[in-house]
Amino acid sequence: MAVIAEPVAGKRASRFQFILDRRDVLGAIFVSPAFLYVLLLVGVPFLLAVYYSVSAYTIYDPSWRFVGLANFRQIVQNPVFIETLENTFLFTFASQFLGLVLGKFGAFLLLKPFPGRKIVRALIILPWAVPIALAAVAWQWMFDSLYSVINWTLVALNIIDRSQAPNWLGNPHLAMLCVIVVNAWRFFPFAIVIFLAGITSVPQDVIDAATVDGAGFWRRNYQIILPMILPIVAIGLIFGIVFTFTDLSVVYLLTNGGPVGATSVLAFEGFQVGIVSGDVSHGAAISLFMLPVLFLVVIAMLRFIRRREI
Amino acid sequence: MQRAIANTLRGVSFYGAVAFFVVLTAFPFYWMVITSFKTNADLYDISNIPFWFNEAPTLEHFRYLFEQTMFARWLLNSLIIGVCVVAITLVTALPAGYSLARMTGRSGEALGIGIFLTYLVPPTLLFLPLSRIVADLGLQNSMWSLVLVYPTFTIPFCTWLLMGFFKAMPVEIEEAAIVDGCSLFGAFIKMVIPLSMPAILTAVIFTFTLTLQEFVYALTFISSTAQKPITLGVATDLVRGDVFFWGEIMAGALIASVPVAIAYNLFLDRFISGITGGAVK
Numbered sequence: 001m002a003v004i005a006e007p008v009a010g011k012r013a014s015r016f017q018f019i020l021d022r023r024d025v026l027g028a029i030f031v032s033p034a035f036l037y038v039l040l041l042v043g044v045p046f047l048l049a050v051y052y053s054v055s056a057y058t059i060y061d062p063s064w065r066f067v068g069l070a071n072f073r074q075i076v077q078n079p080v081f082i083e084t085l086e087n088t089f090l091f092t093f094a095s096q097f098l099g100l101v102l103g104k105f106g107a108f109l110l111l112k113p114f115p116g117r118k119i120v121r122a123l124i125i126l127p128w129a130v131p132i133a134l135a136a137v138a139w140q141w142m143f144d145s146l147y148s149v150i151n152w153t154l155v156a157l158n159i160i161d162r163s164q165a166p167n168w169l170g171n172p173h174l175a176m177l178c179v180i181v182v183n184a185w186r187f188f189p190f191a192i193v194i195f196l197a198g199i200t201s202v203p204q205d206v207i208d209a210a211t212v213d214g215a216g217f218w219r220r221n222y223q224i225i226l227p228m229i230l231p232i233v234a235i236g237l238i239f240g241i242v243f244t245f246t247d248l249s250v251v252y253l254l255t256n257g258g259p260v261g262a263t264s265v266l267a268f269e270g271f272q273v274g275i276v277s278g279d280v281s282h283g284a285a286i287s288l289f290m291l292p293v294l295f296l297v298v299i300a301m302l303r304f305i306r307r308r309e310i
Numbered sequence: 311m312q313r314a315i316a317n318t319l320r321g322v323s324f325y326g327a328v329a330f331f332v333v334l335t336a337f338p339f340y341w342m343v344i345t346s347f348k349t350n351a352d353l354y355d356i357s358n359i360p361f362w363f364n365e366a367p368t369l370e371h372f373r374y375l376f377e378q379t380m381f382a383r384w385l386l387n388s389l390i391i392g393v394c395v396v397a398i399t400l401v402t403a404l405p406a407g408y409s410l411a412r413m414t415g416r417s418g419e420a421l422g423i424g425i426f427l428t429y430l431v432p433p434t435l436l437f438l439p440l441s442r443i444v445a446d447l448g449l450q451n452s453m454w455s456l457v458l459v460y461p462t463f464t465i466p467f468c469t470w471l472l473m474g475f476f477k478a479m480p481v482e483i484e485e486a487a488i489v490d491g492c493s494l495f496g497a498f499i500k501m502v503i504p505l506s507m508p509a510i511l512t513a514v515i516f517t518f519t520l521t522l523q524e525f526v527y528a529l530t531f532i533s534s535t536a537q538k539p540i541t542l543g544v545a546t547d548l549v550r551g552d553v554f555f556w557g558e559i560m561a562g563a564l565i566a567s568v569p570v571a572i573a574y575n576l577f578l579d580r581f582i583s584g585i586t587g588g589a590v591k
Contacts, residue, residue, distance in 0.1 A: 026494055026495060027409040027412065027413055028409075030405035030406060030408060033406070034403055034425070037398075038465060046431065046439075048442070049438055102331075109331065123335055124335045127338075128574070129570055129571045130570055133542070133545040134545065137544070142341060147354060149341060149361075152360050193578065246432030246435065247434075248525075270434060271434065275437070275438070280438055280442075294432070
């Protein structure tokens, strides 16, 4: 209809105009640059990663020889890898759980206005906003074996003695605790924000109606509000689990996988083997172990969101 | 009387809990600030109270950072990378987000969810093949490799973000422009883009902060000091052998953190409605 409204310059131009004015054609043209970029630099590398994992490719021997599932078999037989796998699950679920609990509690505090709420919110957002690599370095300094401010405080409060001050990143169990806490610390502001967005989207009259019908505080919270905000929480949890399960930076910067592999996680192991040691095919195979979990999480969440909508 | 005591108790426990959260989140940053302004003699003395200055504060670490290290170069690198990635992202994600928002029916929705899912494909799955692709293009050890690779997550993110905003924009605006003689493409350029400036600004800010926050690709592709972006440089390049220059590291981290923190706080609400709005509505 725009063709009618516009003066037509020539035959070629009019045909061109006609194509640009069709919604479906223009829509396809509009999507294609983004689609191609993602296809070429996410889709193709993804397939390459899958192929690496079934080939004998290293940076010293860049052959594309197909070896089937041999890489995977070797990896699974390595007890160190099993420990890495366990670490990854522990790291992900412990830090997400801690993050959700802190997030729910924090959101509850920030829900009602109080003087200084804006400033408090701005400060609470910090761990999530600031680049995690930089925050991780700050934590590394706080966990320093000699000058740790945490140990200084514990000594000053007479809780521990200077001679038995814990070496946070040097003890296998404490190191795991540290990476979990730092990761939960980084994610819980995001959880707060997600919970807040969810709770404020619940219509007030629903809550009022429940109150009139005699629902108490806990009932309102867990039987009215929580089910209504679940879709938003699910989205937040997708992000949280995916980004924690595949994260490398916290472990790399805080503990470098140590001491003796105690905090090594899948992404870190893939990096060590594939990039540092140059054994690309084994590195790719290790990284691919992340895939089934990612898949399950995403599918479960998407189905869950769909069902809620209807 | 009893009620007054109960109220006070409730107030105290409330503010106590708030204080707990603020200390938990903000202390590492306070620690950054304190460390970066302390003299080395003050820093490395266990008998000093670490929470405050025992000697006069100093700018020595900042001076060292700018004069003896490539810090200024890293800042510039990050700026160049950020601006280029923002440009690539806008040119591709803006039309894509618009088109996906206006596509009716199942295919549009499926494509939208598909783009969202690519945002969830982690860098740690792709870095091996991408480092090969980067090497084949002759970009290894160059910051331009990051300009090439960063749009792989900023495009999906911004497409999703912008799609949500465009969905909220009434289609009648374009129809009015078309009736007035605009082509569909003209309506997009002359009406839709100027009206969605706030959304575009949000996309720009978040693309830029995402490039500053990224660490894995930078770590994988870049090893020479002069090519590093700021996050990577501060986190990996200020350690000589086993010696950490904590004052300098914290000063660098502080300078790099401040703009991101401010941007997030200003644009937080838009960000949240962006990532949740497209999915839940």
